[in-house]
Amino acid sequence: MNDDGIDALIRAARRVAAGERLTGDLLTQEKVPARLRLLLAATALTAANLPVSKRAIVDAAPAAWSATYRNHAELLEDIKALVPDLVAAQLSLVGEMPTGTDLRRQLDQANASIEKERGLRAELEEEVRQLREYALTLHLRAKPEYDAMMAERQQKVRLLRPVGDDRDG
Structure with missing residues (x-):
């Protein structure tokens, strides 16, 4: 397993593709790091043209609010502020949507x-x-x-x- 959590994320994605419901427990069982969950959630919200707030990111991750905010408050703020611009720039590379x-x-x-x-x-x-x-x-x-x-x-x-x-x- 890589320490970046990509392998864990792929395993979780396979389970979801097989029909399991995406939950915090599923991601915990596969040991998907909270940092990766938050990044992926912010990316998904931005690509779906939904508001990217701290609460929305944590809800979409899915993760527990208090633990996430306590352990990753600075990362959560950076993700909220920076990921929408990055996703918009990436989308502009493939054509204007x-x-x-x-x-x-x-x-x-x-x-x-x-x-x-x-x-x-x-x-x-x-x-x-x-x-x-x-x-x-x-x-x-x-x-x-x-x-x-x-x-x-x-x-x-x-x-x-x-x-x-x-x-x-």
């Missing part, structure tokens, strides 16, 4: 854009309705005149019919 706040802002912008387009559509539909109504009114007004003009033309115009060749008979 949107945060929950970024996604919420994009969603709000999309909803505002949709609402604006719906309003514009409603205005245009009202304008088209008015144009249809106007066209129908004009049609109804012009129809009697048009019918009269067509009737007059029908009376004036003689219909021609083909005349057959009467030489034979």
